[in-house]
Amino acid sequence: MSKETKSDAYPYASGGWGSLKAVTSILLQEKVPLANSQVLMQQNKPDGFMCVSCSWAKPADPHTFEFCESGAKATAWDLTAKRVTPDFFDVHTVSELSKWHDHDLEEAGRLTEPMRYDPATDRYVPIPWEQAFDEIGAQLRGFDPASVVFYSSGRASLETSYMLQLFARMYGNNNLADSSNMCHESTSVGLKEAIGVGVGTVGLDDYDKTDLMFFFGQNVGTNSPRMLHHLQDARKRGVPIITFNPLREPGLLHFANPQSPADMLTPRDTQISTQYHQVKTGGDTAAILGICKLVIKADDRALGAGAPRVLDIDFIREHTSGYETFAQFARDAKWDDIERISGLSRDALQAAADEYMKASAVIVNYGMGLTQHRMGVQNVRMVVNLLLLRGNIGKPGAGPSPIRGHSNVQGQRTVGITEKPELAPLDQLAEQFSFEPPREKGMNTVEAFGAVVAGKLNAIVNLGGNLVRSVPDRYRIEPAWSALPLTVNVATKLNRSHLLPGKRSYLLPCLSRIEIDRQASGAQVVSMEDSTARFHGSRGVVDAAGPTIRSEPFIVAGIAKATLGERSSVDWDAWRDDYALVRIEMGKTWPEMFEDFETRMWTPGGVVRPLPARERKWKTKSGKAEFMVPEALGEDPDMPEREPGSLRLMTLRSDSQFNTTIYNLDDRFRGVKGSRMVVLMNPADMEKRGLAKGDRIGLETIADDGVERRVDGFSVVPFDVPEGCIGGYYPECNPLLPLWHYAKESKVPGAKSIPVRVAAGAGGST
Ligand SMILES: Nc1nc2c(c(=O)[nH]1)N[C@H]1C(S)=C(S)[C@@H](COP(=O)(O)OP(=O)(O)OC[C@H]3O[C@@H](n4cnc5c(=O)[nH]c(N)nc54)[C@H](O)[C@@H]3O)O[C@H]1N2
Ligand SMILES: Nc1nc2c(c(=O)[nH]1)N[C@H]1C(S)=C(S)[C@@H](COP(=O)(O)OP(=O)(O)OC[C@H]3O[C@@H](n4cnc5c(=O)[nH]c(N)nc54)[C@H](O)[C@@H]3O)O[C@H]1N2
Numbered sequence: 001m002s003k004e005t006k007s008d009a010y011p012y013a014s015g016g017w018g019s020l021k022a023v024t025s026i027l028l029q030e031k032v033p034l035a036n037s038q039v040l041m042q043q044n045k046p047d048g049f050m051c052v053s054c055s056w057a058k059p060a061d062p063h064t065f066e067f068c069e070s071g072a073k074a075t076a077w078d079l080t081a082k083r084v085t086p087d088f089f090d091v092h093t094v095s096e097l098s099k100w101h102d103h104d105l106e107e108a109g110r111l112t113e114p115m116r117y118d119p120a121t122d123r124y125v126p127i128p129w130e131q132a133f134d135e136i137g138a139q140l141r142g143f144d145p146a147s148v149v150f151y152s153s154g155r156a157s158l159e160t161s162y163m164l165q166l167f168a169r170m171y172g173n174n175n176l177a178d179s180s181n182m183c184h185e186s187t188s189v190g191l192k193e194a195i196g197v198g199v200g201t202v203g204l205d206d207y208d209k210t211d212l213m214f215f216f217g218q219n220v221g222t223n224s225p226r227m228l229h230h231l232q233d234a235r236k237r238g239v240p241i242i243t244f245n246p247l248r249e250p251g252l253l254h255f256a257n258p259q260s261p262a263d264m265l266t267p268r269d270t271q272i273s274t275q276y277h278q279v280k281t282g283g284d285t286a287a288i289l290g291i292c293k294l295v296i297k298a299d300d301r302a303l304g305a306g307a308p309r310v311l312d313i314d315f316i317r318e319h320t321s322g323y324e325t326f327a328q329f330a331r332d333a334k335w336d337d338i339e340r341i342s343g344l345s346r347d348a349l350q351a352a353a354d355e356y357m358k359a360s361a362v363i364v365n366y367g368m369g370l371t372q373h374r375m376g377v378q379n380v381r382m383v384v385n386l387l388l389l390r391g392n393i394g395k396p397g398a399g400p401s402p403i404r405g406h407s408n409v410q411g412q413r414t415v416g417i418t419e420k421p422e423l424a425p426l427d428q429l430a431e432q433f434s435f436e437p438p439r440e441k442g443m444n445t446v447e448a449f450g451a452v453v454a455g456k457l458n459a460i461v462n463l464g465g466n467l468v469r470s471v472p473d474r475y476r477i478e479p480a481w482s483a484l485p486l487t488v489n490v491a492t493k494l495n496r497s498h499l500l501p502g503k504r505s506y507l508l509p510c511l512s513r514i515e516i517d518r519q520a521s522g523a524q525v526v527s528m529e530d531s532t533a534r535f536h537g538s539r540g541v542v543d544a545a546g547p548t549i550r551s552e553p554f555i556v557a558g559i560a561k562a563t564l565g566e567r568s569s570v571d572w573d574a575w576r577d578d579y580a581l582v583r584i585e586m587g588k589t590w591p592e593m594f595e596d597f598e599t600r601m602w603t604p605g606g607v608v609r610p611l612p613a614r615e616r617k618w619k620t621k622s623g624k625a626e627f628m629v630p631e632a633l634g635e636d637p638d639m640p641e642r643e644p645g646s647l648r649l650m651t652l653r654s655d656s657q658f659n660t661t662i663y664n665l666d667d668r669f670r671g672v673k674g675s676r677m678v679v680l681m682n683p684a685d686m687e688k689r690g691l692a693k694g695d696r697i698g699l700e701t702i703a704d705d706g707v708e709r710r711v712d713g714f715s716v717v718p719f720d721v722p723e724g725c726i727g728g729y730y731p732e733c734n735p736l737l738p739l740w741h742y743a744k745e746s747k748v749p750g751a752k753s754i755p756v757r758v759a760a761g762a763g764g765s766t
């Protein structure tokens, strides 16, 4: 049965005074000068800069403070007064720095000079920009293009991304891996097959019109907090919110808006989730199928009784294919299976189905809890099945809303950062730039790291990211990464990946989007795409963190020119000096999106990207929106259900991190303090294993590939999570995640269902 929502792990609702205190303390921690802290007022405003944290939509009529605790932390992190200058490396060797905590590495401050690793002294030493470009270019020219990968981490602007994809293709490969490969690629694959566009179809205005919302596996209070404004407004209108999440997440239960004095001064806070279903991890396909089954059954009954239909039958007839086969599958599905796999009772699913059948416009929000599974693409397809039953796509107030991660991860794919040649306009690029782009499929992130481990890669060029921390199988990745002939890291801050230099390694410091980017033609602006497919301009507002730091377009242009030389028809210097020229080329490549972009990019609320599915035009194989019959009810093919004591580990984010960037060791919402080496466990699972709160344990992965994957030194925290499911933190748990444990169709690592057991032995002491 669905439970009454009540939070006890965190005494204050998400937002609230705790949030305000956290913002003040990070500004102090980073010694951000008062003048710079005013910058927060320009965050996500139509003429300001777009937040460097999450990709949630930017409204046309922003709040006075259009930022959240996470965004304020991310801004303070970039505006820090601390610097990592060449002197820093005089004092610290790379071997010594390897012993530092991840937090301390980034906390050391902004990188200021281009550097090259010197193996003789085990230090990074400064090198002039032009020399760095020449050396990198010469090495890249010497490699087979198939053995080089270009990774982007989701922050870089549309302009930078367009330049990078063109450079890679002129160089000779489609090896354009990016963070989306570990994130929402299950969405890009699943939605594309089902509705013909690989992105969500809702805009902010739909949140004002919806009359029911679902949340599957997305932790809004921590990971996209600005969205809480819209959720709160919706709740005030009486819109129910139904959440499916194994953990009782305080950030999904209650909300107090720190920017509303009324909310701050009254003890009463707003309830977010009106129903909270603690689905077992990996059980969403079964749960959604249960809801669909109940809706179809109600429709069968209505049909029999001559009553009004429950399904939107006109929509199904006109706009979809595959309904009958799916409906029969749902009718035949056994409640025993649905209840066992989802961990939810039929009554609980009936409660959700009842709300669904009452609502005329429904949004399904979802995140990593659906995509990062072996059956991640199927989970996404089940969301579509549910929505299609009542015509909830392509009408106001309704649709799928995948909540994307990095601030421009969606946009990077839009402008050609993809390893899949069919998704890039290769013919158009060929004509526009007079070259023959490679047509072979490139490597995504998992494939690239397969090649790293196999010793088949010569180089990785990273536009951001911290791959030795963020990819699976850390213990296998680290030695292989250090053996790479060349690593090039474009970064704002020092991280673990820079401390495992390849045979040749370059560390190239770049500007943050918050900073004023001065080039020969004057201060430059850039653009990005938010999670609701709107494009926005972004203008830097503070001085650069140092005179030798360069912008990402400058760096990409420099490497491209040095590598391609006469082979390229592009005037990289001109693009470097004036990004408007890049936007003009984007407009030629995709006139429907970027024509006249120079002026349109400042449209308050963003430029709406045309999405056929919004108009109920389906660019799918059948020309209709497609129902899909699930292959299995969601049981993970890697999960040894029969091994006694096996557990499914979900790797999670806290509110004090942005991916591999750790702001501090607390997880305020979940009530965890001072350590990230914890395992959140159901008290019954603790009892079965004779464990008490605070006991030290190790975890090991259950796999039969002969590789030992074990991490020690966790302490046990009792938590409200279903039996058999446990939670730990990303990236600390990544050594437990096998590289081959990924969603079949999208290759997104199965970071939310790692089969593990509690390891025998003391569990270590660190
Ligand atoms: N502050 C902050 N903001 C961020 C980030 C950050 O690290 N910090 N990262 C950014 C990025 S790149 C991304 S992709 C997004 C990620 O944002 P989210 O999608 O919210 O990702 P996670 O925090 O990894 O996990 C989401 C939720 O999934 C639940 N879950 C786990 N397994 C399952 C399951 O099987 N079923 C269901 N229904 N739920 C499950 C977990 O309990 C958790 O609440 O956030 C972005 N924003
Ligand atoms: N186990 C587990 N693994 C996961 C996940 C999970 O939930 N569980 N989530 C996955 C997901 S959703 C994602 S998106 C990936 C993210 O993985 P990565 O792409 O590797 O990302 P980040 O941790 O965001 O990268 C942080 C680094 O980027 C650099 N940086 C910051 N800002 C900028 C900038 O403006 N420009 C440049 N060039 N560099 C910058 C800084 O040096 C910083 O150290 O991790 C994935 N890995």
Ligand SMILES: [Mo]
Residues within 6 Å of the ligand: 179, 182, 183, 184, 404, 405, 406
């Ligand atoms: Mo992500």
